[in-house]
Amino acid sequence: MPHVAIYITGHGFGHATRMAALASALAEQAPGLRLSIVSTVPDWLFRLNRSAPVSLRARALDVGAVQVDAIRLDEAATLAAYAAIEARKAPLVVEEATWLRAEGVDLVVADIPPAAFPAARRAGLPSVGISNFSWDWIYAEYVRRFPTYAGLIPAIRSDYGAADLFLRLPFHGPCDAFPVVRDIPMIARRARRSRKEVRRSLGLNGGRPVVLLSFGGFDLHGLDFTRIAELDEFLFLTTQPPPRPLDNVRVVPVGQLPYEELVAQADIVLTKPGYGIVSDCLANGTRLLYTARGEFAEYACLTEGLAQFGVAAEIGVQDLLNGNWARSLRALLERPAPEPHLPVNGAEVAAEIVLDWVARSERTARP
Numbered sequence: 001m002p003h004v005a006i007y008i009t010g011h012g013f014g015h016a017t018r019m020a021a022l023a024s025a026l027a028e029q030a031p032g033l034r035l036s037i038v039s040t041v042p043d044w045l046f047r048l049n050r051s052a053p054v055s056l057r058a059r060a061l062d063v064g065a066v067q068v069d070a071i072r073l074d075e076a077a078t079l080a081a082y083a084a085i086e087a088r089k090a091p092l093v094v095e096e097a098t099w100l101r102a103e104g105v106d107l108v109v110a111d112i113p114p115a116a117f118p119a120a121r122r123a124g125l126p127s128v129g130i131s132n133f134s135w136d137w138i139y140a141e142y143v144r145r146f147p148t149y150a151g152l153i154p155a156i157r158s159d160y161g162a163a164d165l166f167l168r169l170p171f172h173g174p175c176d177a178f179p180v181v182r183d184i185p186m187i188a189r190r191a192r193r194s195r196k197e198v199r200r201s202l203g204l205n206g207g208r209p210v211v212l213l214s215f216g217g218f219d220l221h222g223l224d225f226t227r228i229a230e231l232d233e234f235l236f237l238t239t240q241p242p243p244r245p246l247d248n249v250r251v252v253p254v255g256q257l258p259y260e261e262l263v264a265q266a267d268i269v270l271t272k273p274g275y276g277i278v279s280d281c282l283a284n285g286t287r288l289l290y291t292a293r294g295e296f297a298e299y300a301c302l303t304e305g306l307a308q309f310g311v312a313a314e315i316g317v318q319d320l321l322n323g324n325w326a327r328s329l330r331a332l333l334e335r336p337a338p339e340p341h342l343p344v345n346g347a348e349v350a351a352e353i354v355l356d357w358v359a360r361s362e363r364t365a366r367p
Contacts, residue, residue: 008037194262
């Protein structure tokens with residue numbers, strides 16, 4: 001039985017949800033395919049976002065970006081944490097290669113821990129990367145401010161250079177550390193039920209515009225909920241409980257329904273722009289109000305994509321934290337909801353490519 005190992009960065013939820021979509025597409029196209037996911041992302045997220053049986057292995061090969069809270073990140077802590085991984089990369093790669101061989105893996109897919117690629121090469125396996133950015137690009141600006149860590153960039157680029165193929169998603173950075181790059185459509189989650197059906201299941205009567213607060217699993221304690229409580233013309237939904245109950249804020253427990261259905265039924269999503277929530281909004285025709293997310297190079301790519309394909313607006317960080325939302329929300333509601341027209345079959349396209357590489361690997365392995 002062919003075996004694919006999928007390595008996923010622990011940074012945020014967007015990488016994990018799109019790889020869960022890939023895992024489901026692989027299972028649909030190749031029933032019986034064995035799938036292993038290697039990541040520190042919580043297992044409940046995979047249970048909610050996959051339709052394929054997978055084995056989960058907790059293992060950190062990178063650090064992503066160290067977040068202070070839902071909006072702010074710590075550049076120095078990020079570089080220090082990755083430097084610690086780089087310092088022990090040699091034994092880490094050996095350990096991963098040993099595991100890959102012991103488990104009979106045929107192909108490594110990674111989004112996008114750098115060490116996954118030299119581990120695959122050491123194990124004698126092909127490897128395929130999938131993402132819309134690479135960590136050398138993200139960290140480059142941090143290194144300019146903290147030049148002590150300058151050696152991390154060539155080290156990461158060297159690891160990416162061990163990949164056989166990189167599948168580049170829309171709204172991307174250069175990704176030029178990968179020797180072979182192929183563009184594919186967006187990977188996104190599409191709601192299976194209509195907005196009306198989802199709202200009925202939530203017991204919503206449609207009397208007020210619904211705003212989904214979406215901050216990637218981080219808590220909402222930095223927000224001024226005294227001010228938000230005054231915005232009673234809106235109903236706010238969140239999966240993260242506020243510090244105290246509010247009449248216009250309703251908590252939808254994680255797992256009560258697929259997150260893409262929460263996105264699809266909302267009139268507006270209020271968020272920081274990450275690939276997962278941006279792709280969900282574009283795929284389901286939902287307006288998006290976003291704030292800056294600190295020094296993160298992906299931000300510009302995502303906001304340009306929103307401007308081209310969606311209906312979105314920016315709100316300042318202080319206005320977000322202070323609950324000064326009413327004017328921005330009203331202005332966005334006056335704009336027609338977007339009509340989804342960007343191809344979102346990236347998971348199916350990527351699965352076809354991955355399975356072709358699995359077949360090649362099996363043919364090569366035959367005596």
